[in-house]
Amino acid sequence: MKVRGFILQASYRVVTEPDGRRVPVVHLYGRLEDGGTFLVRDDRQRPHFYIRADQAAAARAVGAPEPEPSDKRTFGGLPVCRVAVETPPDVPGLRDRLQAAGIDTFEADVRFAVRYLIERGIKGGCEIEGDGVPGTGIAWVFDNPTLRPAAVDVEPRVLSFDIETDGKGERLLAISLYGPGVDEVLIVDGGDRPMPERATRCKDELAAFDAFTDRIRRLDPDVLTGWNTVDFDLTALQRIATRLRHPFNLGREPGPLRIRKAEGYFGSGQATIPGRLVLDGIDLLRGAFVRMDDYSLDAVAREVLGEGKAVAGEVRDRIHEIMHNYEHDLPAFALYARTDARLAYEIVRKLDLVRLAFARSRLTGMTPDRVAASIASFDFLYLTELERRRLVTPTVRSDDASVHAAQQGGHVLEPVTGLHRHVWVFDFKSLYPSIIRTFNIDPVAYVAEPSPGADLIETPGGRFRREPAILPSMLDELFPRREAAKKAGDDVAANAIKILMNSFYGVLGTPACRFHNPALANSITGLGRHLLQWSKQWFEAAGFRVLYGDTDSLFVLSGIDDPETARARGPELAASLNDELARYIGERWRVPSRLELKFEKLYLKLFLPRVRHGTGGARKRYAGLLHGGGADSVEFVGMEVVRRDWTALAKEVQRELYQRLFSDRSVNEYLADVVKRVRRGDLDEALVYRKNLRKDTGEYTATTPPHVVAARKMTQPPGRLISYVMTTAGPEPLDNVQHPLDREHYVVKQVKPVAEPVLATLGLDFERVIGDSRQLDMYALLGAE
Structure with a gap:
């Protein structure tokens, strides 16, 4: 049997065999192209990591299993051997003992199921070849099949739900559900009151849980969504289910709901349900970099959909109003509950947030509920390429995140304050990714101690080999894919690629990343500053005045009275600069330029303010009247109007x-x-x-x-x-x-x-x-x- 599907969830379970051996079994849940569901179970994978071959004896001395030969090497070219253990939980303790003994470990922090996918090069889509048997709650179950990467696109089934409780979140009042063909509310009511439209009476909380889990099983969604779904709805339901001693199985297979509490004040919790994804609407919104002044459901719904919650009172009275309606006005209560579930679904649908998560999953290999984890996404991509090159990389240690080194930021030119007429704005297209491509900036290509006379690419932060490296090759593939997606009108795919490309610099500059190296980050920002200054000098040599510049953009006074003439001249200047810049880069660094300055827009009027309580210009703050946008098309950047x-x-x-x-x-x-x-x-x-x-x-x-x-x-x-x-x-x-x-x-x-x-x-x-x-x-x- 050979089928193709998309992986929704990757995890593992430890099974005890009759002979007492504990065997980890990879579990991959997903959707097939024909709409069915699948589960892949594989018990052939062994948890492992690497150490240097010359430290094998020292590892045995501190109780490590016999290291196994490997054909892999470190970045420095040293051979390594593989250390395998019985189950994934055995890794951290052994890793820590080895590191405490001065033995370097490599990739000992890579998750077990993630390692399984990386070694097979699978990013979301896969081809499954093997014997499949019908499952319970799952269409097909495959044990130890052959998996290959495949380009697979599925349309996930999404269901939104929302709960209503008393003011303390202790007593369940209702559960509403909304999705394609679904718009209903389960109301806990022990009396005989007539139920409103699309409402079903549940005699008590236990009955409501039975009805809810039954609906989930019959509707069989791939994705459960809502608003604050994990930290409130599922957390409250789990607490109430525990009190009721209800099994509360929401998965495609038996198994508990697992909630990982939010870490830190700004963190969000994560929920795991066997075979289903939980994608909280708030997290999807933030993960897609959609900025809102207020992320409450009511505020976002008004901004995105033009309607808010179905309540009449002010925020401070809503809890009282909801309880009053539950007791005295069931139609109003039911409408409120159903509206909350519907608004969450419609926000996610209108902004294409689930599709974006799946598109990012196809790019990075991370499951859709983890694509916003930029470091983990980068890890997956880069480790997949290292696997092909038979290279290993150091383990990220818990204390690595506290390591800091001086890193330079983007360059900002001093603003020429005041009101200016007919100002061109030029932007470097994807500046930092283009610098990475042009100058081969990459962890593998970096040379810390070059040999005398080595032919390397010199940058402000360090030196890099000329042989094609991993990141530039990735970007060489991503740039045309994004352009193709834009031309095809696939905004979701184009946005997914843009988010991924723009994350590369930030990840390299983050100490928590295993590939963090200040030399790489400083090479990127240093070249960015150099190119911004070079471009400023080019415009000035051509007779123009540069009013302001910030990282990847330049504001240039056109000096042309007629706005149409000024608008037409902008692209011509950009093309001339790009030609000259390509010659400059080719002569100085002997590399082909991937840099492209684009004419972005013309401001009929641009105001650059002074810094408050000072005489200098305020950076990253301006207001401009756009050409061709009408009298009301004023853009504000960094001003009070765009600040929460x-x-x-x-x-x-x-x-x-x-x-x-x-x-x-x-x-x-x-x-x-x-x-x-x-x-x-x-x-x-x-x-x-x-x-x-x-x-x-x-x-x-x-x-x-x-x-x-x-x-x-x-x-x-x-x-x-x-x-x-x-x-x-x-x-x-x-x-x-x-x-x-x-x-x-x-x-x-x-x-x-x-x-x-x-x-x-x-x-x-x-x-x-x-x-x-x-x-x-x-x-x-x-x-x-």
Whole structure:
């Protein structure tokens, strides 16, 4: 039997044989191309790692099993031997003993099931050849088949679910489900109340668990999703199931739900269900680098779908409203529960987040629930290539992440402050990946101690061999694949490749990565600075003024009065620079240039502000009016309008002021009117601050920022994002506002800071524009916060 499928989950189980031997069995769950499901079980793989061959005797002396011969070598060319153990849990203890004895280990931290896939070169898709037998809950089970890599694309079945509990999360009220052909809610109700549309009565919590697990089994989803699914829904269900002594089997095979708690304040938990993926909507959103001011379901749904939760009250009253509806208005309660599951599903579907996770899995080899782990993804890719080259790499030790070395960042040119007309913006296309390709920057190609007269590529951070290396070869393949995906309109595939390529530099610069080397990171950033400066000098030699530059972009004053002429000239200049740059790189380094400067856009007007309370230019902050985008097409970068920790008032005022500045309209009357409305209380809804806690509130000891003060006053346990207002008694959370708003604070701390750069450009003074300098000067003198 020969079939093709896509791996959803890779794990292992340890089985005790009749003779007492403990045998690890790789378990690969997945979907077949024909829509069926499969399980591959393989007991032939042995857990192993490597040591240097010249340390084999020393390893035996500290109790290691007899090392086995190997044809692999270290990066330095030294032969290694293989150390195999009985089960994967035996590895860490032996590894630590060897390392404590001064014996170097290699790849002793690679996960057992991941090693199985790496050695076979399998990235998501695979061809399975062997004897398959029908399974229970799984279409086909294969024991010890032959696996080969294959290009496989499947459409996973996705189901969203959401639970409702009492305020303490201890009693289950309802479970809602939403997906293709599914829109229902299971309501726990021991009475005889009539059930609303699409609602099913469950006489008690136990019945609700039975109904839920039965629905999962019949619908057979590949992916379970929702919002805060792991840290709340599944965690609460597991806790309640334990109380009820319910087996709570959600998998395709019998087996417990395993939840790994979040690590660190910003971490997210992970859930493992045999044969199914759990992809939390919040994690998918963050993993795809979709930035939101507020990651709550209501806020994201309003931003992405244009609708929010089905409740009428404010945030602070929602728990009370939900409990009231559960007891007195079941139709409203059922609609609320079903809406939550539907919104989570529709967000994930509209943004193609599950498809993106699967596309990234096909690229990196990581299962879809782990593609956001950039270091692990890089590991999988690079180790797969090392396997082909028969090379091994050092083990990542737990203390390696604390190693730090000086690393240089991207170069930023000093801004020429003020308002400028007809400014070109040029960007290097994928600068850091292009530098890696051009200069062969790679862990294998790096030469720490070159031989005299060696023909190497010299960079600011180190020297590299000229023979084609692993990373440049990967990128040589990825660049055209991304272009092909873009031309085909496959935005998901193009985005997956972009995320992967852009991760390479960051991973190499991270001490927790096994391939971390400051020389590599500094070579990339050093060449980036050199190329930015070279390009600046090229434009200046051509008679143009460079107003600003940041890492991979240059802002150049065109000096052309007609915007259409300026727009047409931009691409011509980019082409000329690329030709000259290719000649320069070829002559100096004797390598073909992969660098490409692109004309990105034309700003009809560009404002580069001064640094606040200083005279120099503010870096990474500007506002520009785009050519061809209409009067309202103002772009903001680094300004308050795009930052979460400024109020909606400040953002709206800033947006309006720059639109007026760029369209030569007066700002005086508008600004004076805004201040009057703030003081009258007309804009109170726009005065809310939102800021993330970086740690638990009790850990703030040296200083206590306003959002921490507010968090400590909340009536409910605080989440990560704290919403608060400034009152006459200081910061207070939205769910516990006890004092009048300090509106003058908002005039001084929100309106004035965003207005002053525009007013200074126009030669105006804030206090005079709003007409009461005495009062504001006195307020500032008192240092009111």
